[in-house]
Structures are given as structure tokens and as C-alpha cells.
Amino acid sequence: xxxxxxxxxxxxxxxxxxxxxxxxxxxxxxxxxxxxxxxxxxxxxxxxxxxxxxxxxxxxxxxxxxxxxxxxxxxxxxxxxxxxxxxxxxxxxxxxxxxxxxxxxxxxxxxxxxx
Amino acid sequence: xxxxxxxxxxxxxxxxxxxxxxxxxxxxxxxxxxxxxxxxxxxxxxxxxxxxxxxxxxxxxxxxxxxxxxxxxxxxxxxxxxxxxxxxxxxxxxxxxxxxxxxxxxxxxxxx
Numbered sequence: 001x002x003x004x005x006x007x008x009x010x011x012x013x014x015x016x017x018x019x020x021x022x023x024x025x026x027x028x029x030x031x032x033x034x035x036x037x038x039x040x041x042x043x044x045x046x047x048x049x050x051x052x053x054x055x056x057x058x059x060x061x062x063x064x065x066x067x068x069x070x071x072x073x074x075x076x077x078x079x080x081x082x083x084x085x086x087x088x089x090x091x092x093x094x095x096x097x098x099x100x101x102x103x104x105x106x107x108x109x110x111x112x113x114x115x
Numbered sequence: 116x117x118x119x120x121x122x123x124x125x126x127x128x129x130x131x132x133x134x135x136x137x138x139x140x141x142x143x144x145x146x147x148x149x150x151x152x153x154x155x156x157x158x159x160x161x162x163x164x165x166x167x168x169x170x171x172x173x174x175x176x177x178x179x180x181x182x183x184x185x186x187x188x189x190x191x192x193x194x195x196x197x198x199x200x201x202x203x204x205x206x207x208x209x210x211x212x213x214x215x216x217x218x219x220x221x222x223x224x225x226x227x
């Protein structure tokens with residue numbers, strides 16, 4: 001397998017603040033990264049796809065100005081939830097695809113709670 | 116639009132039993148299918164990946180089959196153990212795309 005890390009694992013913030021979540025591939029270069037959101041007892045819903053060096057592609061219904069994605073390098077992608085509200089509370093998971101590969105490797109997830 | 120359905124939503128079995136989890140998808144034009152395991156509050160662990168040209172994959176006590184034409188996959192777990200308790204997710208990617216569409220999962224409980 002491959003190792004993908006996310007930081008932080010858990011964050012609690014006040015409504016109106018911005019939160020940045022990092023996703024790193026520790027042992028491979030990732031050409032494509034995905035960000036998912038998972039609400040309780042629901043499956044993963046794709047939010048956006050990002051390729052290194054280009055703008056992210058957002059899924060329908062996901063506000064790109066609210067969920068800022070930066071794929072800064074082949075090993076790092078960040079998701080910033082701007083002006084977070086309680087309804088943004090969710091489990092955010094990233095995944096990455098190795099250069100030349102097809103399998104997605106998932107990070108451990110970040111639990112965001114907005115008060 | 117691809118839709119993935121997993122049945123049952125929850126399953127409880129005694130330790131040692133063999134079991135089958137089911138996954139169906141509406142669009143048979145898939146690139147690959149993956150089975151994942153998710154423990155509560157954790158990320159996903161990839162269990163098996165089946166390419167569209169393959170019929171099955173095996174890893175230890177796990178065997179996954181794929182019938183692309185009928186839009187079905189099964190995950191067979193042999194000799195279940197309490198440590199197998201988790202939610203099992205099925206996901207498919209479309210032709211020419213890495214994007215995965217997930218089912219809602221089957222929550223498995225293996226009773227000692």
C-alpha cells in the first residue's frame with residue numbers, strides 16, 4: 001500500500017473562522033488528489049479533484065469559494081474551509097493516486113466540528 | 116449518473132461464519148471496482164481492487180468477484196473474526212476517470 005497522512009486529525013472551531021486541512025503522500029508522488037466529505041451514517045461524497053499545478057475541479061453543489069483547494073506539490077494538497085458554519089461539520093478525507101497508478105489511497109480523515 | 120447500492124446495510128454474524136457482502140452499480144462502463152474497510156471515525160483501508168477486465172481478486176480470507184455486465188460485485192469473507200467488524204464500502208470508477216462513486220456501505224458486526 002501507500003501512506004497518506006492528514007493533519008489535523010480533529011479540529012473544533014468557532015463559526016466564521018477558517019480551517020486548513022493538509023493531505024500529504026509520504027512515500028509516493030501523487031499526480032491526482034481527491035477531497036471527500038462524509039456525514040454521519042452516509043457514504044463518501046466527492047467534493048473536488050485536483051491535479052498538481054492546475055486548478056481544482058469541483059463537483060456540482062460544492063462552493064469553490066468556500067472550499068479552497070491548493071495542490072501545491074506532488075506530495076501536498078490543502079483544503080481550506082473558509083468562514084466555517086455548523087453545517088460544515090463533517091469528516092473530511094483526502095485520497096491520492098500514484099503517478100502511473102489507478103488505485104486510490106486514502107488518508108485517515110479529519111473530523112471538523114464547527115460550534 | 117452512476118449509483119452504487121450495497122445490501123445489506125448492516126449484518127451481524129457469529130464468529131467463524133463465512134459471509135457475503137453485495138454491491139451493485141447502475142452503469143456497467145466502469146474502469147475498476149474497489150472494496151474498502153472503514154473503522155469508526157477512521158479513514159479508508161483499501162482491501163481489494165478489481166480491474167474491469169478481471170473477474171475476481173483474492174487477499175487472505177477475502178475474495179471479491181466482479182460481474183461487470185450485470186453490474187454486481189460480491190465480497191466474500193471466510194471464517195469471520197471479531198476484528199473484521201467494520202463498515203465495508205464498495206466504490207467504482209468510470210471509464211477514463213479516477214473518480215470513485217461510493218455505496219453507503221455495509222456495517223458488519225462479528226460476535227465472539
